[in-house]
Amino acid sequence: MNYAVRRIGQTLPVAVLVTVLIFLLIKLLPGDPAAAILGERASDAAIRALRTQWGLDRPLWEQYAVYMGNLATGNLGLSLRYQTPVADLLPRRATVTLFLVLYSMALSILVAVPLALVAAVHRDRWPDQLIRGLIALPLASPAFWIGILLLIVFALKLGWFPAAGYGEGALGHLRHLFLPALTLSYAFAAVLTRNLRSSLIDVQETTYVDFARAKGLDQRVVLFRHVLRAALLPIVTLIGVRLSYAIGGSLVIETVFALPGLGSWMVDSIMARDYMVVQTLTLIFAFGAMLINLTTDLIYPLLDPRVRMG
C-alpha cells in the first residue's frame, strides 16, 4: 500500500511539470496559427483580428493560467482549425488509436507466444535457428516501409483488405485496422519472441521445473502450467514499455493508412499550429506513458513480492 502511495506521489509533480513544458514548448515553436490557418494571402489585419479573438496576443503566463483553469474544469479548448471543441473531436480519435494499439498487441502475442515456445523447446536446433533468423528481419525494417509493402501485397495485389480509412461498423473497423495493426505489431512480435524465448529457457533451467519433471508430471503440464506462466512475468513489463512505443508508432502508421486516430491528428495539428489540439494530445500521450509506467510498477509487486521489500 505504502509502495503504491509513494509511486503515485512521485507521479504528480511530474504531471504538473509536463503541463508547463508542453505549454512552453508549443509556444516556442516559430510560426503563428492565425497565419497558418488564414494562409499566405491573408491580410495582416485579418491575422491580427484572429490572434486577438483567440487570445494569442495576451502574455504567456496569462495564457497558461487560462489553459490550466480550463483544464481543471475539463475544458480542453477549441480546435482552431476546425472551430470545434477539442473534447468533441477527441473520443472518436482516441477510440481509433486505442483499438489500433490493442489490436496490434493482440496480434503480436498471437504470433510471438507459439514462435517463442517452438524456439525454446527446440533450443539451438533448426526450428530455433530459423525463428531467430526470421525475427531479425522486422527489427531492421522501418515501419512505414513495411506498411507500404503490406498495402501493395494485401490491398493492391490480393485485394483482401482496404487501403485506407477506418471503415464502418465493428467488422469494418476490424478489417480496416488489420494491416495497420499488423504493421505496428511486426517489430513488437519480434522483440516479444526473443524475450519470451530467453525467458522460457531461463525458467526451464530452474530447479522447481526439474522438480516438477522429476515428480513425473506430464511434459505439457510442466510447460504450460509452470514454465510458460513464470516466463510471462518479465514480459508484462516489456508489454508496458512497448505500449508507449506503440502509441508513438501510431503517428507514422496512422498517416500511412489514413486512419483518423490521435497520431495522424497530432501530425496535422503540429503543421497547422493548432495549439489546443497539440497541447491536449501531448498531454494525453505523456499521461498515457506515465499511467502505463505506474500501472506496470504497481502490477510488479503483485507478481513478485520481492519488489515491495526494495
Add this chain to the structure above:
Amino acid sequence: MRILRLVLACAVVAGLLVTGLSLGASNAAAMKQVIRFGVNRAAENLDPVTQDANPDIWAFMQIYQQLVRVNVKGDGFDPDLAERWSTAPDGKTWTFFLRRNAGFSNGDPVKASDVVWSLKRARDTKGPWQWALEPVQDIMAKDDYTVVITLKEAWGPFLADISLFSNSILPEKVFKDAKAEEISNKPVGSGPFMLVEWKKGEELVMKANPHYYEKGLPRTPELRIRYIPDDNSRIIAVQSGDVDGIDYPPFSRVNELKKDPKLDMQLNPSTAVAHLSLNNRVAPLNNVKFRQALAYATDRAAIVKAVCFGYCTPATTFLPMTTPFFNKNSKGYVYDLNKAKQLIRESGVKTPTTLKLLFRSNDAVHQPTAVTLRAMWAKVGVNLVLEPLDRATATKRYRANEFQVYITGWTNDIPDPAQLASYELGFTESESYHSGYKTKAMDELLAKGLREVNVEKRRQIYHQIQELALKDSPLIWLYYAPYTITINKKMKGFVQMATGPWIFKNVTVSE
C-alpha cells in the same frame, strides 16, 4: 505435439480473422451508389467568406452556388442562381434575375433577400476576399427574384468577382443570427450536394440536394471526400478500387499511372503558376539588372524536367496560360547564361555573392526546385543557401518580409487577370507578393485594367502589364503546372475547372 497443436490453433485463429474480416468486403458492393474521392488535404472550414485553402473551397463548392458560374474552360460565365442579368449603359448598375426553381437543401426557395444578405455578409466580414465586392455601392432586392447591384464606378472584372466562391448564396433565415462556426460546421446551400456528416480530418459525407434546380442531377446520390494524406497510400487506394479517384498524385508517379489500364491519369489545365518572390527591398535584389540576370540564369525547361518530370510548361509571363488576356506571343526569359553574366556585370553587383532561398520543407516540388536553382545560379556566381522550413514557420518569415528569395505559387480564383495582377504587382494588397515592388507606371496600368470595361482595350492593358512585369522582374516566374488527378475508368463525367474546383454532379461510377 501439444506445441504443434497450439501453433496450428493460432494459425486457425489468424486465418479465421482474415477470412472473417474479408466478409466485410461484401459491404463494398452496396456502396456503388457512392462516389468516393481521396484527397491529400482535409477540409477544415466550410465558411465561404473566410477561407482561402483549396481543400475547403473545392469541398464547399459542391454545397453552395453563386449568381453566375465560371464555365468549365474558365474563359466566360454561365448562369447559375441568376438565369440572366443585364448592365446599365454606364456599367454601374447590374440587375440579376433569379431562377424560380432553385432551392436550399432545407427546402426553402432561394430568394433575392438571401442574395442581399449573403453578399452583404461577404462584403462586410473580415477575410481574404473582401476585395471582390470592393467596388459595390449597394445591393438591393427589387422583388423576390430580382437583385440590383450598384457600383461606385464601372468595373471591368465585376462578373468574374461576383462568380467568386466567397459570394456564395446562403439562406438568410438559417444563418441570420448564427455564429460563424455554425456556417462552417453545418453549411446549408443550394448546390447539387448537401453535407450530411463531417468526420473532421477524415471524411466529408454529402448527399444529393433534393431541391437542386437541375433535375436529375447529381447523378450519383452520395459523395464521400476522404482524406488520405500519404501520396503512396492514396495511389494504392485508387489502384485497388478503394476510392474512385484521387487528387494530386505526384508528378514522379504520372508515367506509371498512365500505363495502368484501369486508370485515367488526367493532367487538367489549371491556373497554377510556380514562381520565386524576390525581396526587392534588399541589395542586391533591389537592382533590376541583377533580377533580370537571375531570370536569364534560370533554366525553366530543366526545372520542368526535374520537378514536374516534363509535365509542366515553362512560364512566359506572370499570367497562367488559361487566363483571359494571356499574351501568347510573350517569350518570357529564355535561358541565356551569357546574357545573365553580362547583366550582372552591368548591374555592378560583385560576384560571387550569396543569396538565401526560403522554402517549405514538406513540399514535394519545392525541394527539387531549390536544389536545381542552386546549381543553375552557381554558374553566374550566385551561391544559394537553402533554408527549408516547415510550412507555418516559412509562411511567417515570408509574411514578415524576412526572406531574400522564396519559392511559392499562385492559382486564380476568378477567370480574369485582375485578381492576380493586383495581388502580385500591386503594393496595397500584399506588398506585391511581399516583394516590395512598387512603381508608378505599374500602379497606373493596374488601375486602368480594373476600370476599363471594353474587352479589347482591357486586353491591350493587360498585355502592357505583362510586358512591364517581365521588364521589372520583381518575381521570377518558373512554370505552369497542370492539376494531376487519377480516376478509375469506371468513373465517368468528372470535370475539374481550370480554377480548381471539381464538378461531381454529372459523375457516375459503374459496377
